[in-house]
Amino acid sequence: MNIRALDLQKIGLTPGPLTLFFAILGLALISALLARDVSQTVLGAVTLVFLFLSSVYGVRRRLRVVAAARASQAAAWLQWHWVASGLLFFGFLFHTQGRFPGSALGFCLWLVLLWTLISGLLGWAIQRWVPRVLASLSTEVLFERIPELVTELSIKAQKTVAGSHPSLENLFHRRLLRRFQNINHSWVFVFDISGGLAKHMKGLHYLMGFLSGSDLERGQKLESLLKTKAELDAHFTLQSLLRNWLYWHVPAAFLLWALVLVHLFTLIYY
Amino acid sequence: MSENEHVETEQPGKTMLKRMEQYRDRWSSYGNQTGIQELSEGLTIEQLQKLELFDGIGPNFLEKMLPDISLALWRPNSVLFEEGSYIDLAFYVVKGEVEVSTQRNPVHANAPLFDSTLRSMDVRAPEAGQGTVVLKRKQLGLEFSGERSITFLASMDMDLPKGSAVRLGPGEFFGEIGALSGWPQSVTAVTQSECILIQIRLPALRILKSKAPSVKAKLDERYKQRTLTHHLQNTPLFSSLSDRDVKRLIDSVELVSCEPGQKIVGFGDPLEALYLVRSGFVKLTQPFGSGELLVSYLSKGMSFGEVELLVHEKGPWTASAYSVEYAELVKIPLNVLDHLLSYQPVLEDKLWRTSAIRVREAGYSQRNVLMPEFRQLALDSGLVQGTSILAIDLNRCTRCDDCVTACASTHGGRPRFIREGNKVQNWLIPKSCYHCLDPVCLVGCPTGSIHRGGAAEVIEIQDDLCIGCGACARNCPYDAIVMHGDGEKWPDDMIPTGLRGKDRLIASKCDLCSQAGHEPACVSQCPQGCATRVESVEAFQTLLFKED
Numbered sequence: 001m002n003i004r005a006l007d008l009q010k011i012g013l014t015p016g017p018l019t020l021f022f023a024i025l026g027l028a029l030i031s032a033l034l035a036r037d038v039s040q041t042v043l044g045a046v047t048l049v050f051l052f053l054s055s056v057y058g059v060r061r062r063l064r065v066v067a068a069a070r071a072s073q074a075a076a077w078l079q080w081h082w083v084a085s086g087l088l089f090f091g092f093l094f095h096t097q098g099r100f101p102g103s104a105l106g107f108c109l110w111l112v113l114l115w116t117l118i119s120g121l122l123g124w125a126i127q128r129w130v131p132r133v134l135a136s137l138s139t140e141v142l143f144e145r146i147p148e149l150v151t152e153l154s155i156k157a158q159k160t161v162a163g164s165h166p167s168l169e170n171l172f173h174r175r176l177l178r179r180f181q182n183i184n185h186s187w188v189f190v191f192d193i194s195g196g197l198a199k200h201m202k203g204l205h206y207l208m209g210f211l212s213g214s215d216l217e218r219g220q221k222l223e224s225l226l227k228t229k230a231e232l233d234a235h236f237t238l239q240s241l242l243r244n245w246l247y248w249h250v251p252a253a254f255l256l257w258a259l260v261l262v263h264l265f266t267l268i269y270y
Numbered sequence: 271m272s273e274n275e276h277v278e279t280e281q282p283g284k285t286m287l288k289r290m291e292q293y294r295d296r297w298s299s300y301g302n303q304t305g306i307q308e309l310s311e312g313l314t315i316e317q318l319q320k321l322e323l324f325d326g327i328g329p330n331f332l333e334k335m336l337p338d339i340s341l342a343l344w345r346p347n348s349v350l351f352e353e354g355s356y357i358d359l360a361f362y363v364v365k366g367e368v369e370v371s372t373q374r375n376p377v378h379a380n381a382p383l384f385d386s387t388l389r390s391m392d393v394r395a396p397e398a399g400q401g402t403v404v405l406k407r408k409q410l411g412l413e414f415s416g417e418r419s420i421t422f423l424a425s426m427d428m429d430l431p432k433g434s435a436v437r438l439g440p441g442e443f444f445g446e447i448g449a450l451s452g453w454p455q456s457v458t459a460v461t462q463s464e465c466i467l468i469q470i471r472l473p474a475l476r477i478l479k480s481k482a483p484s485v486k487a488k489l490d491e492r493y494k495q496r497t498l499t500h501h502l503q504n505t506p507l508f509s510s511l512s513d514r515d516v517k518r519l520i521d522s523v524e525l526v527s528c529e530p531g532q533k534i535v536g537f538g539d540p541l542e543a544l545y546l547v548r549s550g551f552v553k554l555t556q557p558f559g560s561g562e563l564l565v566s567y568l569s570k571g572m573s574f575g576e577v578e579l580l581v582h583e584k585g586p587w588t589a590s591a592y593s594v595e596y597a598e599l600v601k602i603p604l605n606v607l608d609h610l611l612s613y614q615p616v617l618e619d620k621l622w623r624t625s626a627i628r629v630r631e632a633g634y635s636q637r638n639v640l641m642p643e644f645r646q647l648a649l650d651s652g653l654v655q656g657t658s659i660l661a662i663d664l665n666r667c668t669r670c671d672d673c674v675t676a677c678a679s680t681h682g683g684r685p686r687f688i689r690e691g692n693k694v695q696n697w698l699i700p701k702s703c704y705h706c707l708d709p710v711c712l713v714g715c716p717t718g719s720i721h722r723g724g725a726a727e728v729i730e731i732q733d734d735l736c737i738g739c740g741a742c743a744r745n746c747p748y749d750a751i752v753m754h755g756d757g758e759k760w761p762d763d764m765i766p767t768g769l770r771g772k773d774r775l776i777a778s779k780c781d782l783c784s785q786a787g788h789e790p791a792c793v794s795q796c797p798q799g800c801a802t803r804v805e806s807v808e809a810f811q812t813l814l815f816k817e818d
C-alpha cells in the first residue's frame with residue numbers, strides 16, 4: 001500500500017488505513033479464537049512491529065533533514081502513527097490474552113503502555129480543539145515572541161495613562177498595571193477564551209462613563225490594549241498546552257521501549 | 271549625436287573591469303559565454319543628451335536615470351533575449367542590426383542574455399478566463415511539449431507571424447513592452463552584426479515614459495503598430511472582431527499610462543469610454559457609508575465601463591477606478607464602441623457577461639464586508655502579485671513549527687520564512703516570497719544574483735553572486751527577502767572598495783525549494799496538512815469564501 005496515498009488533508013482517518021486497521025484486527029481476533037495456542041511469541045513479535053511502526057513518526061520528525069529531503073508527506077506519517085498505535089494496543093491485548101500481567105515487569109509494561117496511549121489520545125484531542133479556539137482570536141503570535149510583546153504592551157499602556165485623569169491613572173496603577181506586566185498563564189483560558197476579561201474591565205468601563213475628551217480616548221485605548229493583552233495570555237496558555245502535552249507522551253514512549261527491551265532480554269536470557 | 275555615429279567608449283580600468291565582470295553575470299544568468307564585449311561603467315548626462323531618445327528630458331531626471339542606463343558593445347550572433355524569457359530592460363540600437371523573430375532558435379554561438387527554459391509555463395486560453403495569462407509552474411512542461419505557439423497579452427514587442435523575422439537598425443527601440451509589463455518576451459532577439467546598444471532598465475524606462483511626452487508618444491505609437499492588433503485579438507472581448515474592425519479600433523483608441531494610486535475615473539463622472547487593462551492592476555471602489563468600498567480589482571486583459579454602458583444605459587460611472595501600481599490602459603471611446611455594437615451582437619453579448627460579473631461582485635462586496643476587506647489586503651500586501659502564496663489554516667495548525675524547521679533543514683539551517691504575517695479569517699499568510707508576476711526585487715541587482723530560473727520559473731538567489739548590497743531586499747515591497755551574515759568577510763581586493771574587510775551579507779528568500787530539488791518542504795512536512803501553497807489570489811479567495 002502506498003503510504004503517500006493516505007490523504008490527511010481532512011482531519012480524521014480516511015477509509016484506507018481504517019480498513020487496514022480493522023482487517024488486521026479481525027485477522028488477529030480470528031486467529032486468536034481459532035487457535036487458542038497461537039504462539040505468544042508470534043503475537044509478541046507482531047505487537048513489537050506495531051510498536052516500531054508507531055515510533056517511526058517521532059523518529060522521522062527528529063531526523064528533519066532526511067524527512068524534508070525525501071519530501072514525503074508528514075501528514076501521512078502522522079496518520080500511520082495513529083493507526084499503528086491503535087494496533088499496538090490490540091496487539092498487546094492479544095499477546096497478554098487479555099489477562100492482567102502477574103509479574104512486576106508485565107505490570108509496568110501495561111501501565112506505561114496505557115499511559116502512553118492515553119496521553120496520545122489526550123494530545124490528539126488537544127490538537128483538534130486548541131487550534132480552533134486560537135484561530136477565533138483576532139491576533140496570531142509566535143509563542144517565543146509573547147514575552148517581548150507583553151513588555152511592549154505594558155509600556156504602551158503606561159504611556160497611554162500617563163498624565164490622564166487622576167482616577168484613570170489610579171485605577172490603572174492599582175488594578176491594571178499588574179495585568180499588563182506579567183503573562184497570565186492561567187487555566188481559565190481553557191474554559192473561557194476571554195479569560196474573564198469582562199470582569200477585569202468592569203472598573204474601567206464604569207469609570208469611562210464619567211470621562212470625556214482625551215481621557216475617554218485614553219480609556220478606550222486602554223480597553224483595546226487590555227483586550228490584546230488577554231489574547232496574548234490566551235495564546236501563551238493554550239500554545240503552552242499544545243507544546244507541553246508532548247512531555248507526558250514522548251518520555252513515556254521512551255520508557256515503554258526500554259521496558260520492552262528489558263522484556264526481550266529476559267526472554268532471550270532465560 | 272546622430273544615430274549612426276560611433277559611440278566612443280573609454281579603455282576599461284580595473285574598477286570598470288570588475289563591474290563588467292559583475293554585469294556579465296547579470297546579463298547572462300548562467301555562464302560566461304555572454305555576447306557582451308564591452309560595457310560602459312556609466313554614461314554622463316552630456317552623453318545622454320546627445321541621443322535623440324532622451325530629447326526633452328531635463329538634467330535632473332537624466333541624473334536619476336543614469337544608474338539604470340548603460341552602453342554595451344555586443345558581438346555578432348549574440349542572443350539578447352529569447353521567447354519566453356523575462357527582461358527588465360529595453361534596448362536602443364545605436365549601431366548595428368538586431369534580428370527579432372518569433373521562432374525559438376536554440377543553437378546560437380553565444381548564451382542567451384536571460385535563461386529561458388520553457389519548461390514551466392501554462393497559458394490559459396484567452397476564452398477561458400478574463401483574458402489574463404496564467405502561469406502555472408507545475409503544468410509547464412506539459413503545455414509546451416509540442417509545437418504550440420505562445421501568446422502573452424501585452425508582452426508582444428512585435429506583432430509578427432510565427433516563424434517570421436524583422437531586422438531593427440539604428441534608432442530602433444525594443445524590449446520595453448515586456449519590461450514594463452513584467453511579462454515574458456514573445457520574440458527572440460539576436461544581434462546580426464557587432465552592435466552598440468543602449469540598455470535601459472525599468473526604473474529609467476518608467477521615468478522616460480512619464481517625463482518625456484515625445485518618447486511616450488513614440489512608444490505608444492510603436493505599441494499600436496507592433497502589438498495592439500495582437501493584444502486586442504487575444505482579449506476575449508474583441509477576439510471575434512474582424513481585422514478591419516480591429517484596425518479601426520486601433521486608430522481611435524488612446525493609450526493611458528497611470529502612476530500608482532492615480533484616479534482614472536470618478537464615481538458619478540460622465541461615461542466617455544471603456545477601459546481595457548494592458549498591464550498592472552486597477553481597483554474599483556464605490557461609496558459606502560462615509561468611506562469607499564473596494565468592489566473589485568482588475569488585472570491584465572480585464573475591462574471596465576461595461577456596466578455603465580449596458581446596465582445603466584450610458585449612465586455616469588457607478589464606481590471610481592484607481593491604478594494600484596504602474597498601470598497601462600487602452601481607452602476605447604464610446605462612439606467607436608457604439609458603432610461596433612451596432613453590428614457586432616457577439617461583442618454585446620460578451621460585454622453583458624462581464625457586466626453581470628461586475629454587478630455580482632459589487633453586490634457580494636456589499637453583503638459580505640469581509641470580501642472588500644480581503645481585496646484591500648490583497649492589494650496592499652501584494653497578494654495580487656502572487657503565483658505561489660503560502661497559507662496556513664489556523665483551525666488545524668498546532669503551532670509546532672515543523673514547517674519552518676523543514677524549510678531551515680533544507681536550506682542550510684536558515685529558514686526562508688517565519689510563521690508571522692497577515693491573518694485573514696482562519697488563514698495565516700506568512701511573509702514568504704509570493705513569487706510575484708512582476709518581481710520588482712529583480713530590478714537593480716547589480717550582479718544578477720537574484721533571477722528567474724527560467725520563463726515563469728521561480729525567483730531565486732544565487733549565493734555566490736550575491737554581494738550583499740541589499741537592493742533586492744529594499745525593492746521587495748513585501749519584506750520577503752532577509753539579509754544575513756554568513757560568517758565571512760569581504761576580501762582585500764573587493765570592489766567596491768568600501769566593502770573590503772566588512773562582514774559579508776547574503777540575501778535569502780524562499781526559492782520554492784527548487785534548489786533543493788523537491789516539492790515545498792514547508793507544505794509536505796506539516797503533519798496536520800494545514801500548510802498549503804495557492805497559485806493566485808483568486809484561488810485564495812475561493813478558499814476563503816467557499817462556504818458562500
Ligand code: SF4
Pocket residue numbers: 655702703704705706708709710711712729745746747748749750751779
Ligand atoms: S522577493 Fe518580494 S518582490 Fe520578489 S518575488 Fe518575492 S515577494 Fe515578489
Ligand code: SF4
Pocket residue numbers: 676677678681685686687702779780781782783784789790791792793
Ligand atoms: S517552499 Fe521551500 S524555501 Fe520556500 S518557504 Fe517553503 S520550505 Fe522554505
Ligand code: SF4
Pocket residue numbers: 662666667668669670671672673674689795796797798799800801
Ligand atoms: S507544520 Fe503545520 S501545524 Fe505545524 S506550525 Fe507549520 S503549519 Fe502549523
